[in-house]
Amino acid sequence: MSRSAFSHLLVLSNASPSSLLYRPRIPSRFFNNRRHRHNFKCLCTLPPSQSNEAPLQSSSPSPSPSPSPPLKKRIVSGIQPTGSVHLGNYLGAIKNWIPLQDVYETLFFIVDLHAITLPYDAQELSKATRTTAAIYLACGVDVSKASVFVQSHVRAHVELMWLLSSATPIGWLNRMIQFKEKSRKMGDENVGVALLTYPVLMASDILLYQSDLVPVGEDQKQHLELTRELAGRLNFLYGGRKWKKMGGRGGAIFKVPEPLIPPSGARVMSLSDGLSKMSKSAPSDQSRINLLDPKDVVANKIKRCKTDSYPGMEFDNPDRPECNNLLTIYQLVSGKTKEEVSQECQDMNWGTFKTLLADSIIDHLHPIQVRYEEIMYDSAYLDRILVEGATKATNIADATLNNVYQAMGFLKR
Missing domain, CATH: 3.40.50.620 (HUPs)
Structure with a gap:
């Protein structure tokens, strides 16, 4: 993120978090000292010690305690x-x-x-x-x-x-x-x-x-x-x-x-430069779609955004960063898969695609803008x-x- 965003989020699949680790370079001297190697204890909750008193006999077995929900x-x-x-x-x-x-x-x-x-x-x-x-x-x-x-x-x-x-x-x-x-x-x-x-x-x-x-x-x-x-x-x-x-x-x-x-x-790029991240600090408001932009402003920004002269639409062509960015935005706001977007848009010209993209963004943002007004009113x-x-x-x-x-x-x- 730019410094405006503290972080970007990810919905985890069944993969364990350990498979996604980014290991920092923590100086080895923090952990190689034998004297301190065992200082960090497992803070697990231990079961209470058993009483020396014999338990009362019961004609029916005691019900098993229900396990506590995991934290x-x-x-x-x-x-x-x-x-x-x-x-x-x-x-x-x-x-x-x-x-x-x-x-x-x-x-x-x-x-x-x-x-x-x-x-x-x-x-x-x-x-x-x-x-x-x-x-x-x-x-x-x-x-x-x-x-x-x-x-x-x-x-x-x-x-x-x-x-x-x-x-x-x-x-x-x-x-x-x-x-x-x-x-x-x-x-x-x-x-x-x-x-x-x-x-x-x-x-x-x-x-x-x-x-x-x-x-x-x-x-x-x-x-x-x-x-x-x-x-x-x-x-x-x-x-x-x-x-x-x-x-x-x-x-x-x-x-x-x-x-x-x-x-x-998940990394959305600028509308005026497909190699630069969409940013609050960019001098031109034309470079970004703000969540509260009216629909006519959204349509105008998409109409004027930077494109290229290649025919058709395609993902992942390094020579077409703007095309990849706009297709990605469409994929994310439409909820479609990358394959579905590729098939739908591969033969479109820029005029047709920009209209489709602008309408999709407007439709996606409309309920957010309505709810925002309700919250700000109260x-x-x-x-x-x-x-x-x-x-x-x-x-x-x-x-x-x-x-x-x-x-x-x-x-x-």
């Missing part, structure tokens, strides 16, 4: 409120959140703290935050299954970031590709410290909730690698027996999260959802934060 694995994800949520954010992330709600414990938040790492409009921030939250709900996020909240409403994000920063080598941050690219564009004199430390805040977002899985796109792999390295580093420096001596339970302080890589086709409902989501998130986050403070030696509040 769901946890996923967190979010999107920045700067700019308009566009088709790339939706197809690459939000749309995929919906089925995940039934499989995982899910927390979806609006990452407003990340939004201030670059110049922004302060008067628009709160408005855009509410708009983004309403779009989450309009797209199908079900608050009976998932928590929706605003990042800055859970203060533990910033507190944990500071604690993590104390153990983050500056060299790890200097190697971040996105920082290098954006600081080069802005000039070193104008770059804020927050742009450099942005990945530490992202690590805080993930580790705070003891996340099991993190959806990532190609441009966020490096940030997740840093998160995994920080989890390993803090576990080594302060976990295990060291934490137990501080009065804690011992073992690992943080779960080391695993990545979920989005399927091919401001009390939206406020209640965000308060409830922040309360639940705070309960989880504070438990992690208190453990970190304890393990790092702070005086108990």
